[in-house]
Amino acid sequence: MKASSSTYQDTSIWRFFSSVRLAVFLLITLAITSIAGTVIPQGESLQFYLETYGPNFFRIIKILHLNDTYHSWWYLILLGLFSTNLIVCTLRRLPFTLKLFRRDNLIVDSGRLLRMPFKKDWEIKGELDNDSIQSISSAFKEVAGKFRERIDADGGRLFLAERGKWSYWGVYGLHGSILIIFFGALVGLFLGFKGSVMLPEGETIDQIVNRQTGEHILLGFSVRCDRFYISFYDNGAPKEYRSDLTVLNNDDKEVLHKSIVVNDPLVYRGVTFYQASYRAIPEVTVQVAKSDSPRLSLTISAFQKALWPEEQLTFGLMQYRPSVHGRPAAHIWVEDQEGREGNFWLLKGNKKKFKKGENLYRISLTNAKQRYLTGLQVKKDPGVWIVWLGCTVLIVGFAVVFWVPHRRTWLWIDRREGKTIVILSGQTNKNKLQFEKDVRKIEETLDSNLGVRQ
Amino acid sequence: MTFSSSYLFSLTTFIYLGAAALYLIHWIFRVEKVGLLATVVTVGGLVIQTVGIGLRWIESYQLGYGHAPLSNLYESLVFFSWVTVLVYLVIEWQVKRRVIGAFATPFASLAMAYASFNSNVEDEIQPLIPALKSDWLIAHVVTCFLGYASFAVACGLGIMYLFKNRFSRDSQGIIGVIPDCKVLDELMHQTIIFGFLWLTLGIITGAVWANDAWGTYWSWDPKETWSLITWFVYATALHARFVKGWAGRRIAYISIVGFISVMFTYFGVNFLLAGLHSYGSQ
Numbered sequence A: 001m002k003a004s005s006s007t008y009q010d011t012s013i014w015r016f017f018s019s020v021r022l023a024v025f026l027l028i029t030l031a032i033t034s035i036a037g038t039v040i041p042q043g044e045s046l047q048f049y050l051e052t053y054g055p056n057f058f059r060i061i062k063i064l065h066l067n068d069t070y071h072s073w074w075y076l077i078l079l080g081l082f083s084t085n086l087i088v089c090t091l092r093r094l095p096f097t098l099k100l101f102r103r104d105n106l107i108v109d110s111g112r113l114l115r116m117p118f119k120k121d122w123e124i125k126g127e128l129d130n131d132s133i134q135s136i137s138s139a140f141k142e143v144a145g146k147f148r149e150r151i152d153a154d155g156g157r158l159f160l161a162e163r164g165k166w167s168y169w170g171v172y173g174l175h176g177s178i179l180i181i182f183f184g185a186l187v188g189l190f191l192g193f194k195g196s197v198m199l200p201e202g203e204t205i206d207q208i209v210n211r212q213t214g215e216h217i218l219l220g221f222s223v224r225c226d227r228f229y230i231s232f233y234d235n236g237a238p239k240e241y242r243s244d245l246t247v248l249n250n251d252d253k254e255v256l257h258k259s260i261v262v263n264d265p266l267v268y269r270g271v272t273f274y275q276a277s278y279r280a281i282p283e284v285t286v287q288v289a290k291s292d293s294p295r296l297s298l299t300i301s302a303f304q305k306a307l308w309p310e311e312q313l314t315f316g317l318m319q320y321r322p323s324v325h326g327r328p329a330a331h332i333w334v335e336d337q338e339g340r341e342g343n344f345w346l347l348k349g350n351k352k353k354f355k356k357g358e359n360l361y362r363i364s365l366t367n368a369k370q371r372y373l374t375g376l377q378v379k380k381d382p383g384v385w386i387v388w389l390g391c392t393v394l395i396v397g398f399a400v401v402f403w404v405p406h407r408r409t410w411l412w413i414d415r416r417e418g419k420t421i422v423i424l425s426g427q428t429n430k431n432k433l434q435f436e437k438d439v440r441k442i443e444e445t446l447d448s449n450l451g452v453r454q
Numbered sequence B: 001m002t003f004s005s006s007y008l009f010s011l012t013t014f015i016y017l018g019a020a021a022l023y024l025i026h027w028i029f030r031v032e033k034v035g036l037l038a039t040v041v042t043v044g045g046l047v048i049q050t051v052g053i054g055l056r057w058i059e060s061y062q063l064g065y066g067h068a069p070l071s072n073l074y075e076s077l078v079f080f081s082w083v084t085v086l087v088y089l090v091i092e093w094q095v096k097r098r099v100i101g102a103f104a105t106p107f108a109s110l111a112m113a114y115a116s117f118n119s120n121v122e123d124e125i126q127p128l129i130p131a132l133k134s135d136w137l138i139a140h141v142v143t144c145f146l147g148y149a150s151f152a153v154a155c156g157l158g159i160m161y162l163f164k165n166r167f168s169r170d171s172q173g174i175i176g177v178i179p180d181c182k183v184l185d186e187l188m189h190q191t192i193i194f195g196f197l198w199l200t201l202g203i204i205t206g207a208v209w210a211n212d213a214w215g216t217y218w219s220w221d222p223k224e225t226w227s228l229i230t231w232f233v234y235a236t237a238l239h240a241r242f243v244k245g246w247a248g249r250r251i252a253y254i255s256i257v258g259f260i261s262v263m264f265t266y267f268g269v270n271f272l273l274a275g276l277h278s279y280g281s282q
Helices: A012-018 A020-034 A046-064 A066-071 A073-102 A110-114 A130-144 A165-191 A384-403 A432-453 B005-029 B032-062 B073-095 B098-117 B136-166 B181-213 B222-240 B249-272
Strands: A118-125 A147-151 A157-163 A193-200 A204-210 A216-232 A238-248 A254-261 A266-268 A271-290 A296-301 A305-308 A313-324 A327-335 A341-347 A351-356 A359-380 A407-416 A419-428
Touching: A012 A020, A012 A073, A020 A066, A020 A073, A020 B222, A046 A066, A066 A073, A073 A165, A110 A118, A110 A407, A110 A419, A118 A432, A130 A147, A130 A157, A130 A407, A130 A432, A165 A384, A193 A204, A193 A216, A193 A271, A216 A266, A216 A271, A216 A359, A238 A266, A238 A271, A238 A359, A254 A266, A254 A271, A271 A313, A271 A327, A296 A305, A296 A313, A313 A359, A327 A359, A341 A351, A341 A359, A384 B181, A407 A432, A419 A432, B005 B032, B005 B073, B005 B098, B032 B073, B032 B098, B073 B098, B073 B136, B073 B181, B073 B249, B098 B136, B136 B181, B136 B222, B136 B249, B181 B222, B181 B249, B222 B249
Parallel strands: none
Antiparallel strands: A118 A419, A147 A157, A157 A407, A193 A359, A204 A216, A216 A238, A238 A254, A266 A271, A271 A296, A271 A359, A305 A313, A313 A327, A327 A341, A351 A359, A407 A419
16 A cells, blocks of 8 residues: 555654555454354353363463453453554555545546556548547547537547546545444444343243343243244154243233244334254142142143142142053142242142141142143344344445456547647556457447548 | 166266366377367266256156255365366356366366265255245355356466465466466456455345244354355455555465365355254355
8 A cells, every 4th residue: 555645644653554564464363263262162051161171271261261262361461452453554555545535537647548557549531521520529428428628729539438437445445344333343242232031931031131131031021932842844843932021011912923933033112032952841730639629730831830829829830740550650849928938749640648737638640741841042132133234334345346347448639740749658557468358349339430541 | 776866976976076177288298189078078078967967857846845956065065066067068168278178177076976885875865844845945055156166266276376376487388288377367257256255145045035934134153254254355356456565376275265164165055053053054
């Protein structure tokens, strides 16, 4: 890059931060250091690293934050330098590009035209009349495209067909797009959240747990899992995980139903719910009765308590075995109002009696099944559209930088001492091969136009 | 079941191996007719492989699975070799130098040989697991592999460049037929630009897909990170041209290092590192 700036202070620091050398150095450094986080498992407990790598390497991991490489202080410094490099480089090149962009390519002399990489000149006896110049220029227009014209005082005429001058801005789009993507990522980081929730069938949640901080986040609405389905192919591979979700507003009104599968999440008020995992937990149904009173059915799920309201007894499922002597068995825990606990095994088909205080109760296991919990990833990321914008600009900028050339084709017609001099010359900054072909075409057209007079 | 996709792919493997041998013979013994034969054989192989890919697609529908043949390691290897041959043939057609074939077709034949002969590579058509059921599958795999294949060819060009540069005083013999360093450098640059665009698109389509499937467009999964590392390497190659003394030989080295990084992104991550992309290793 040429140092052509006079508007900006050209100090050595300024030069350092705008240099391609720094860019190359940073790209190589980022490439090499990024390897660390793919070799060392990320986000494990400190205990894990101590046990796996020993105390010496553990110290290095701790200092360099290699357990979370891509958010470590030194990686962020590298990304910061990378951004600084991009910004300073842009600012430093800007005046240079502006000059290029503003330059009037009609201001040129025949000497410079003859030094162009693509050129051809003709010398014709006699002066061309205006009609012939007209026909030559329209022939030129046909192959070279729209042109601008300059008429000199001495009668010389210059035509310029210019295309793709704006393509000098492509590189700013390309480099700026990286900054847009970084900005989008920051917006997501500060204004969004990522969390997860295990939601049992039939249950409703109105908050989730932030994955990074462990804090509870209130959603401002509720989500209920109506059902979870899992299906398999004949070969046993999973075919589909599906959750039927219902969104409820604060008045418990159902506002939205959606079945979500992997690759097809639910979006509501900027919050997205993804099908991520599932768990099956046992759930048993028992019949309970107090001495001779009517029997009552109670459903007890693992990790949840079930209450028998009339008797103020609380039940829990401690353990479940699908087959004990060929029958399902459940280890039941029970507690009364005074906090007196007890536990016992129930085998399906067998009745059991237990005492709490003065009362005698009967209980039997009538049913056992799997109950599903759907694992949902929950995310809010208002920056994601900025990231997509950045990606689009990146691709468009890339295409412009590498495939949109700035092409200039000049045609000069000058009368001198009874002769006419015609100069065709051209310049491009990309794809010289194609340009050469195009200039040849113009040349041939002019040849046949001028040929009669040569 | 003679006319099945797996039969056509076995056939393709031998055709590509033969084509690579012919290109080598053409280069070493400088027989023009062998070169022409090599091109004809390669084009023939490409046609058969194309039919094979189409057939495998149809077969997957007949099995009731119905997905594009881009879902596991075997299918990706077949597709990789297909694109590599395609990219090479376009370059041959544009540049009219068959010597490059000796450095490009081996990548395609090695990929096919690995897919066909390694018993660890499952070649049966399998149903799609839930994570892969997305419209983005085709876009993501096609863009990534267009990048990979271009980088394979760029690596071949880099090796040629180093050969030529090393023995540049040999203006005759097998070095003499290699195009000039200047031509190779420009060709390598263009191929890297082409590959870089596709790799970028591959990363972006992957991010869009991940955002749909996993809830985050970037999660620093080893595959993602390695694709980014590859991206950094080729970004280096594109910027190195503007640094004094870096053009030419050093870019040829970067092109080779870049392809090693591609290979690691493709295979190494699947076999050596755990992550979200593990279905690529079956």
